Amino acid sequence: MTEVIARGLEGVNVTATKLCRIDGQKGELIYAGYNIFDLAEHSTFEETAFLLWNLRLPTRDELEQLKADLRRERPLSDLNARVQREIVGKIRPMRALEISVIIAGALDPKSSDLSQEQLKKTAALLTARMPTVLAQYHRLRQGLDPVPPRDDLGHAANFLWMLKGEEPNELEARVFDVAMILHAEHEMNASTFSALVTASTLSDMYSAIASAIGTLKGPLHGGANEAVYRTLEAIGTEENIPRYVDDLLARGERVMGIGHRVYKTTDPRAIILEQLGHKLAATSPDRKYFDLSLKLRDYLAKKLEGKPLYPNVDFFSASVYKMLGIPSDLYTPIFAMSRIAGWTAHLLEQYADNRLVRPNALYEGADPRPYVPLEQR
């Protein structure tokens, strides 16, 4: 009997969840019962985070309480602020984010308290801290002073404010808020799974999130948004698209931001990001890469016709972030600071009903053989 290997764990349910349902054929994405198009239309990142952590929308008072909790946790610890100054400019921001999560865990005397109440506090703390880490890192590496958080701004707008030292206009703030909602959760993607594997040993939430950040970084997952930016840079102008794409495919390489393990049609998040892109482009002086993305999408649709390869969430996020004036090495860290809501929500589920994750590997190595001492080899 040949034993089956689930390569890449495709099609395997590793757990049950109340958080997210994806229909990859229809291109449907649901967070805890709410369609992503409705959340993008009506919700905010804070409200979506509450939904993921509690499986229901908040009342007005609950939302205000969460916003206050997030505001309180925005400032960095002294240690993290000192480490930022030490590492600034020497490492990539995604690594700085990973380090900041480890530091927050090291400083939390309750890190090993795995009660749901304490875990929700940790989830809020990490969600609040990540934007500050990234914005401060970016300020410091430009030789600028960090911009303190503003209590009168929501989570998304405050990030843009701390990053640039300028208050975003209403459209920019809303587009970024929606982009954060779109990236907040996505069922059993690789980084979420990695967080669950770590948590399944009853390691703490900080270490599980550090695992997730390391997993998100790769270009086949969250790192694809920065890779899309580099693709657009390399293509440069519309007339270069056919040659660039044809050569790349002939070399057997992949077009970044295209294809998905689950979606066999356009990712609904790409549809929403394209809509947001059109809104920003109407007034943006920096719409070149958005226009190029539209042309690239059209060319790929013809070139890849008949194959289940369509734009995923990373395809348009690159040019949308570019129009918001965000540097490309922050795109993947921004994915992480949005996905923290979903990662921590899955961890709440995992810790509430844990079982060690420990699959098998089919052995295909050497048959048993005698050990040969070093001097006889």
Ligand SMILES: CC(=O)SCCNC(=O)CCNC(=O)[C@H](O)C(C)(C)COP(=O)(O)OP(=O)(O)OC[C@H]1O[C@@H](n2cnc3c(N)ncnc32)[C@H](O)[C@@H]1OP(=O)(O)O
């Ligand atoms: C937030 C996210 O993580 S969304 C995904 C972000 N990643 C990217 O955008 C990177 C580019 N995309 C890819 O590499 C893939 O589509 C993945 C990794 C996302 C999904 O991959 P899988 O489900 O494992 O598909 P798999 O790697 O088996 O590919 C199936 C076939 O499609 C091809 N293919 C998949 N994606 C692409 C692509 N982007 N460009 C060209 N061909 C592709 C593969 O070469 C393979 O072809 P073959 O059967 O002739 O060998």
Ligand SMILES: O=C([O-])CC(=O)C(=O)O
């Ligand atoms: O679900 C996946 O495999 C990848 C993805 O789109 C995400 O994590 O947002």
